[in-house]
Amino acid sequence: MAKISALQGISKRKSPGHHTPRKRSHKRDHAWVDVSDDDLEVKSTKKPSSKSSIKFDLSSRKKPRLSTTSGPSGFFSNDSLQQQRKQLPIYAGKDAVVDLVRENDVTVLIGETGSGKTTQVPQYLLEAELAGSGMIAITQPRKVAATSLASRVAFEQSTSVGSLVGYSVRFDEASSSSTRIKYVTDGMLVRELLGDPLLSRYNIIIIDEAHERTLRTDLLIANLKTILQARNGSASVNRTGDKGKGKHKMPGNYNPLKVVIMSATLEAEKFSKFFGGVKVAYIKGRQHPVIIYQTTSSQPDYVDAALRTFFQIHTDQPPGDVLIFLPGQEDIESLEKSIKMYANQVPKDSLSILICPMYAALPPSMQTRIFLAAPVGTRKCILATNIAETSITIPGVKYVIDTGKCKEKRYIAKQNGTGFDTLLTRDITQSSAVQRAGRAGREGKGFCFRLYTEDTFNALPLTAEPEICRCTLASSLLQLRCLSQNLEEVDFMDKPDEESIYFAIKTLVLLGALDTHKTLTPLGRKMAAFPLEPPLARALLAASDLGCTAEVLTIVSVLSTSAKLFVDSHDVRDAAVEARRKFRHLSGDHLTVLNVVRAYEDVSRSEGKAGRKDWCRKMFLNERCLAEAMSIRTQLRDVCERHQVDWKVGLREHEGSDGDQGLILRAIAQGLVQNAAFLQPDGSYKQAMGHTMIKIHPSSSLVDKKVPAIVYDELVYTTHVYARGVSAVPKNFITETQILRQRTG
DNA sequence: GAGCACTGC
Numbered sequence: 001m002a003k004i005s006a007l008q009g010i011s012k013r014k015s016p017g018h019h020t021p022r023k024r025s026h027k028r029d030h031a032w033v034d035v036s037d038d039d040l041e042v043k044s045t046k047k048p049s050s051k052s053s054i055k056f057d058l059s060s061r062k063k064p065r066l067s068t069t070s071g072p073s074g075f076f077s078n079d080s081l082q083q084q085r086k087q088l089p090i091y092a093g094k095d096a097v098v099d100l101v102r103e104n105d106v107t108v109l110i111g112e113t114g115s116g117k118t119t120q121v122p123q124y125l126l127e128a129e130l131a132g133s134g135m136i137a138i139t140q141p142r143k144v145a146a147t148s149l150a151s152r153v154a155f156e157q158s159t160s161v162g163s164l165v166g167y168s169v170r171f172d173e174a175s176s177s178s179t180r181i182k183y184v185t186d187g188m189l190v191r192e193l194l195g196d197p198l199l200s201r202y203n204i205i206i207i208d209e210a211h212e213r214t215l216r217t218d219l220l221i222a223n224l225k226t227i228l229q230a231r232n233g234s235a236s237v238n239r240t241g242d243k244g245k246g247k248h249k250m251p252g253n254y255n256p257l258k259v260v261i262m263s264a265t266l267e268a269e270k271f272s273k274f275f276g277g278v279k280v281a282y283i284k285g286r287q288h289p290v291i292i293y294q295t296t297s298s299q300p301d302y303v304d305a306a307l308r309t310f311f312q313i314h315t316d317q318p319p320g321d322v323l324i325f326l327p328g329q330e331d332i333e334s335l336e337k338s339i340k341m342y343a344n345q346v347p348k349d350s351l352s353i354l355i356c357p358m359y360a361a362l363p364p365s366m367q368t369r370i371f372l373a374a375p376v377g378t379r380k381c382i383l384a385t386n387i388a389e390t391s392i393t394i395p396g397v398k399y400v401i402d403t404g405k406c407k408e409k410r411y412i413a414k415q416n417g418t419g420f421d422t423l424l425t426r427d428i429t430q431s432s433a434v435q436r437a438g439r440a441g442r443e444g445k446g447f448c449f450r451l452y453t454e455d456t457f458n459a460l461p462l463t464a465e466p467e468i469c470r471c472t473l474a475s476s477l478l479q480l481r482c483l484s485q486n487l488e489e490v491d492f493m494d495k496p497d498e499e500s501i502y503f504a505i506k507t508l509v510l511l512g513a514l515d516t517h518k519t520l521t522p523l524g525r526k527m528a529a530f531p532l533e534p535p536l537a538r539a540l541l542a543a544s545d546l547g548c549t550a551e552v553l554t555i556v557s558v559l560s561t562s563a564k565l566f567v568d569s570h571d572v573r574d575a576a577v578e579a580r581r582k583f584r585h586l587s588g589d590h591l592t593v594l595n596v597v598r599a600y601e602d603v604s605r606s607e608g609k610a611g612r613k614d615w616c617r618k619m620f621l622n623e624r625c626l627a628e629a630m631s632i633r634t635q636l637r638d639v640c641e642r643h644q645v646d647w648k649v650g651l652r653e654h655e656g657s658d659g660d661q662g663l664i665l666r667a668i669a670q671g672l673v674q675n676a677a678f679l680q681p682d683g684s685y686k687q688a689m690g691h692t693m694i695k696i697h698p699s700s701s702l703v704d705k706k707v708p709a710i711v712y713d714e715l716v717y718t719t720h721v722y723a724r725g726v727s728a729v730p731k732n733f734i735t736e737t738q739i740l741r742q743r744t745g
Numbered sequence: 746g747a748g749c750a751c752t753g754c
Contacts, residue, residue: 186752
């Protein structure tokens with residue numbers, strides 16, 4: 001690759017700390033650069049770096065081996081549509097796949113990207129009448145995949161979604177009595193398991209993207225093993241028609257079940273072994289070639305390396321958009337500034353550069369930009385997190401720059417039964433690297449520039465650690481106890497740590513969902529009915545005893561959304577803080593949330609949809625979060641009704657007395673018993689049920705406040721152990737609850 | 746006095 005002389009000397013940056021969050025100041029890092037618009041030369045007060053261009057090892061070119069995404073897209077007339085189906089790589093193996101499934105209870109199917117397995121296999125099995133009169137379920141880790149695949153397959157079957165082919169995801173379902181193929185999220189099928197432990201509606205269950213090893217997929221796989229024994233194992237298996245609903249049947253009277261595990265190759269053997277050495281079928285994929293370059297030396301400062309690589313591509317390579325994978329928002333903002341700073345120094349005849357940042361917290365209006373084609377004479381440069389690895393596909397990408405880093409949330413369980421989340425930058429896995437490279441070959445031949453050496457790549461772990469080994473397990477444990485199973489005894493592909501299990505048990509005992517003999521209580525069964533984390537479910541049920549269900553329902557709905565309520569970006573910080581002040585409640589973040597939603601509802605009523613949107617923007621609130629919270633609240637109200645919880649009971653309108661609002665906090669505190677801390681004489685806080693010293697997160701309305709006791713939504717370890725989502729509560733709320741639980745629990 | 750990938754019910 002040719003050097004870019006104008007960029008000499010820009011590589012000086014601090015080496016990033018690998019497992020400690022680093023601070024990066026744009027001002028300091030670039031203080032020595034003085035660039036005016038007409039400058040082509042960077043003026044530097046430092047010596048130019050000896051390696052201004054990154055050397056890539058051209059001998060290490062190779063094709064990505066595998067990757068997985070959803071199937072084909074595009075629309076065709078019916079004739080050519082059927083023709084196109086026959087041209088998919090999997091079509092050649094159709095009979096073999098059908099025979100394998102017919103002859104075996106469990107089949108492992110390995111299909112590379114573009115093989116068509118996800119859309120075709122369910123249709124083959126239906127056409128071969130292997131499902132009898134039952135349904136075929138195909139699980140997906142993500143909602144958007146489940147719904148879009150259902151549309152595609154319905155189209156191929158010349159029907160509309162919801163008839164022969166349907167889907168079922170949270171908040172959205174399209175199916176009917178005639179539905180035979182159903183795409184579902186893995187979490188949805190776990191929910192179904194609670195009401196139908198043998199999943200008797202389905203005669204074929206296909207677990208797709210099994211290699212992702214989500215917690216819910218692992219739960220399903222473990223349960224499928226026992227379901228197979230129950231439905232296929234006994235001699236009294238009834239293989240004739242299924243006339244009634246499964247739950248009315250006696251054990252041993254179920255239709256046999258077929259299971260298909262679909263995965264990327266890396267774990268084929270493991271899946272096969274888990275089910276007792278079942279047969280594995282391989283299907284080749286079809287994708288455009290991607291040439292992969294790896295660096296000859298390691299690049300400790302990956303943001304700077306990405307900057308220089310981008311300009312190497314930009315000045316040397318033909319048109320085509322560039323996708324750069326970075327770990328987080330902070331790096332994206334930093335790289336965006338750097339690229340802008342140097343963009344006007346490239347030769348005048350170059351393409352102009354359109355920078356598109358892409359991460360989950362980005363406002364939706366900014367996110368849509370990346371899907372628009374770059375204007376003529378422009379090269380799009382997309383700076384993305386992992387969101388672009390599997391969740392979204394960006395058209396026009398020809399070049400991928402892979403920093404080899406991502407952020408990972410990991411739960412650290414402590415021996416004393418406490419713990420907290422960490423969110424740290426770490427190396428990606430080999431399969432993730434392959435997936436990222438594959439993003440360059442969606443539309444034609446592509447190129448991937450890895451900012452790490454071949455040796456580094458070879459030393460990367462093959463696959464990510466399964467989620468079950470790094471997440472809190474309280475929710476799964478509760479679900480398993482509803483199925484009369486024990487977390488310790490379930491035959492998982494990978495067993496979770498003892499400490500995580502102990503912590504989950506301790507959580508559920510403290511919440512009163514289990515008694516001290518680890519037996520499920522009636523309260524626990526009720527909690528499991530709600531699509532909420534156990535502490536939030538407990539807070540909600542506590543509220544129904546205290547007469548403030550309506551308020552806590554609202555708070556809990558917001559807390560269980562995925563998006564952040566408050567928009568927070570560098571440029572608008574002061575204005576955002578000012579706007580937020582209007583909602584601020586003295587007791588802290590939980591009642592502040594309630595104030596926000598009440599204001600949002602008032603605006604919705606008085607000014608409608610458009611006014612509401614405008615208002616959210618002015619108040620620096622994330623409307624997506626509020627809209628999602630409203631959906632969740634509706635769903636929770638339905639669950640309340642089914643379980644005789646009166647969700648309308650609330651405090652008197654505009655009462656505002658501290659005594660009444662204290663009830664809300666009391667309910668919240670009952671859910672967050674485990675997340676409490678007391679003020680120490682030196683002004684810091686210490687966990688009520690552990691030894692960790694914690695600080696209130698600066699984003700909290702209670703930051704710098706000294707109150708005797710707090711409860712918080714979560715602890716996150718970044719530069720300190722921070723409590724986020726904090727409310728001040730009377731100390732006795734916590735001690736009383738603890739004593740009560742010890743006595744009854 | 747800080748900064749947060751992604752997904753699911």
